[in-house]
Amino acid sequence: MIAGAFLLVLGITGAILAFEPELDRLLHPHLSRLKPGGRTLSLVDIGEAASKKYGGEPVVAYLPSSSPDVPTEVILSGVVSVNQYTGEVLGLRTRGQTVLGFMRALHVRLATGDIGRNILRWSTVLMLISLASGLYLWWPRKRIRIRGPWWSRLFWSDQHNSFGIFSLVPLLLLTATGIVIGFEDEVSSLLDKMYGTNPVHSSQTPEQSEPSQGSTELTPDQAIAIASAQLPGALPCRLQMPRYGGLYVVSLTYSDNRIAAERNSISLDPRNGRIVAINQSAGLTPRERFMATNEAIHTGNILGMPTRILAALASILLPLQVVSGLLIWIRRTNILRRG
């Protein structure tokens, strides 16, 4: 019953987080959408516009626009949205916890620390046992119907049985993948023992370049052009400036690959554009691939919007199952007490 309270939290927050990017855009409409039109400005111009507006802060990174109606973002001490056609600064998002960040903190660690995380990961283990026992109890009668008025025990018993069997598979998947995330260290060590730990990340041996001290010859746009040519079909989603780490690091993503699609990165020497390292999601270790696939299943990203909707529906059904299970238990206890 106590675990039920935590499962309520997991279900409600999980359903919200399934649509985190959309909700985030909804909460910041003026920073997330613009009317496309005209020639796209260079990243240098966009960065200068953002930096000028906020006291000359240096640009840490650029998040190039993913679509014509989505602004380019410039990371300073906060994240600035800039209209890439006009150079108009649309606004700044400061750092700190938001409502969605709090939802995530609740979902992952009950918004506390190690105690919350441990409570949640063991609650998911109890959830797995509960799902298995539910199937065991449902199997003899195989009941899929709802009878009686909503306040009757029969109604809630039927609801619990019917909704439970329909949500069983998605809930099993969410729970099993949640357990893997909760026990990530243990699962990772196990996978490393099974498959080894040799990374096959870089298709070129990374050579350490001396960090540049301000004199940058390659422009951000040139860095993106060189990196994009290495991975045809991939879209640049992030550019880290060489002031932060000594190299340009261009991250690229494939829109049709939802497993670790963002883990492609190309490091460039800012002085001459020489490629220092290429990391590709295709070169992940078996452990990294397993964990990335597990996460994609858990978040519903594995097949895009349809599976995200399914994950959200299953998450909504979880609190309903907890409540109906509790109501059945209370009514059964009352009947037993009355003799």
Added chain:
Amino acid sequence: MNRTIAVVTLLVASATASDLTGKWFGTFKVDGGDHTVPQLFILKQQGKTLSGSGGPNASEQYPIENGKIDGDEARFELTTGEWKFAYDLKQTAPDALSGTLKLQSVNDSRNAKVSLTRSQGN
């Protein structure tokens, strides 16, 4: 008597708060996080100002910003992009720093515990 105590206290404090210049290794662990994250700092102290770089390893270093020393306490920040790291450390021994770290993104804010040891090979 009071004067003696004050002098001894000052001596102990100055012995503990030695110059932080050097290479520091260690880890941080986010409260409620899964694992420890490696840390490497190359610090330069000039008076009460701290500069240098830091990151997870030698090949990924970010410049230290707003570095300040106050007695045996060191505060500094660094930005990796999505996350801003604000360190609040105390020198617990000539070659040991420990304290807290606040990580902030545009959505999230998390706390971590940090522990660093100075490399003797400087």
